[in-house]
Amino acid sequence: MENMEKVFTPAVAGMQASAIREIFKLIDKQDVISFAAGIPAPELFPAKEWAKITSDILNNAPAGALIYGVTEGYAPLREVTKERTRRLGAFGDGDELVMTTGAQQAIDLTAKVLLEVGDGVIVEKPSFIGSLNSFRSYGAELYDVDVEDDGLNVEQVEALLKEHGNIKFIYTIPTFQNPSGTTMSVEKRKALLDLAKKYNVFILEDNPYGELRFAGEAVPTIKSFDDDNHVIYAGTYSKTLAPGLRVGFVSGRKDVVDRIVVVKQVNDVHTPVLNQMMVHEYIKNYDYDGHIAACSQEYGKKCALMIEEMEKHFPSSVKFTRPEGGLFILCTMPEGVDAKEVLGDAIAQNVAFVPGNTFMTDIDAPSNIFRLNFSVTTEESIKKGIKILGDVLKKYA
């Protein structure tokens, strides 16, 4: 079957496997201090509670957990999720919500219902590669705007909206952004929403980290200011409970969510019911808000330690963000330094991070930024790893 000219659709043929996940494979094989992760600390997963929950379900009433479920999601979890999302101001009248197989599926199916080949999406620079690749897989054009300390550059957004008539939505992670760790100001949230209204495009607000605040004051979701259904909102239990369960959700105006349900039906029929029940029974029977507070406190301690060690050991030419929540710190090296090259040196010293090119629309261009995760590593490894990394960075200062 060699002479088959066009096996793959062009959008898919041009895709590359996530560089982050390729790095993970490398790290798995070595005894490396990894700051490359993007996950909560495994020792904080409520595993014992889930052992009891799954045992109860599978011993006493297994059928409901093991037969097909409805595409919209396990009804009790869907209700709890609506209620929690409403508390964040992110679920309004006329909105609907569907449980998804992780927030990644929320992003991907939203893209599928909205994007045709040649449509445009405004994205943050840097941004989450999984979302960028999803948009690419439907043949979308990506237009990027800078992320500043108080969120994306709104002027750049308007310039792009003026210039390009093909833009369908603006994709943003406004709170504890991945990879920058920064949070968009209220002013910018309102300005962005005004632009979405003015140019009649959607905002896809991706908020996986928003509940993991360990400092500063809560900032309302963009969705909470949305009086005209311009915001589609994606959330997840991956960062507060366990990413491996793959339980997320997407909500927004009913006609959009109804379409997402239809494409989810042909994508995976439904998110596994047992996994949804594990999340629901945990929230119902245990102190989920207390768990989130405890996780946030732990991450805050580790973040503070990491910044303290970075201040001690990093050359002053390396700048970094000071997040008030989430999982990540973003570092910026002097112009011209290539984070991929630095990563090679760091891995030779058994320390890993994620180089900036993987967060860019052009992943082949060199980037002088890199992302550090502080949630997974032990305090001892943070001290040891940051010192090693500091020595590596001095060569590039």
Add this chain to the structure above:
Amino acid sequence: MENMEKVFTPAVAGMQASAIREIFKLIDKQDVISFAAGIPAPELFPAKEWAKITSDILNNAPAGALIYGVTEGYAPLREVTKERTRRLGAFGDGDELVMTTGAQQAIDLTAKVLLEVGDGVIVEKPSFIGSLNSFRSYGAELYDVDVEDDGLNVEQVEALLKEHGNIKFIYTIPTFQNPSGTTMSVEKRKALLDLAKKYNVFILEDNPYGELRFAGEAVPTIKSFDDDNHVIYAGTYSKTLAPGLRVGFVSGRKDVVDRIVVVKQVNDVHTPVLNQMMVHEYIKNYDYDGHIAACSQEYGKKCALMIEEMEKHFPSSVKFTRPEGGLFILCTMPEGVDAKEVLGDAIAQNVAFVPGNTFMTDIDAPSNIFRLNFSVTTEESIKKGIKILGDVLKKYA
């Protein structure tokens, strides 16, 4: 946001929610004898075994089950699945395999990597609506060919391949087809493969029911005759273990599967690891082949009983298939009778089935066929329900 002209991509805007799943919602609300299901019997799920398995995993070594996994799938299950697929002649040299979130995702992601708007797919008439809707969601043209007692009409396939240059693959469920219950002969399998080679298109062989044989002789998979990588093979643990776990797979030539991995990464990152471990630990520690044999025997008894009752109570003008495995019997009423109308009457008598239009490329056209499931209902309900259905059918004889 009312004046936004084209919110949805045209392919997605034209999709309808699965009529089968809409029927399920109706049935859920009533005390109905349902022959509409498409699932194994819940009392045969190894729930107690999984209670022990999940308890062991979550109490003793939870992290691996709850953190992110690799997109390709949980390695031990992937190996076992390759081995079992190899036993069916369906995994060859140069092939690769990726675990998916149910076989639905295997179908959907295969479609995504192969189909552009305007590409063609040859499908069986009748066929599985979830697959047809997935192909539609990428803007594909569907061309249908009749399913006969020994499988699809091969002459019709060749005529379509001659006429339409846009065809990318032929989609078939060759063994215990859904909804017909029929099995394609070896001769037709070989002829179909020859056509795929001659016209340089893929075959997507969907085999969810193949292991559930309760009569007759095993027929080799189409893939087992494939010496030139024209067959992409989709399988699942949904019909032998539990559909709610959402664990399936797709295998075939490496470059195709590699592309599927890339789009799966942006679709749901990976299939939940705990669910994959549940399947793997069950296969490793218990008698999975014995379980399949026991399920098949049970379904064979129920199928025989249903046919016996149908022969007693159905008017002779209603014809039906006599499957040697799987979960379904297909009934054909006299020309001009509309199964949707009959369903209305049957539901009024608290009996449900799936009307034929839901298995067609044109779901709005009336159809004189309907599908009966025999795996889920008790023997008592089969007797009672078939008698009631026979009385309903007599009005249309």
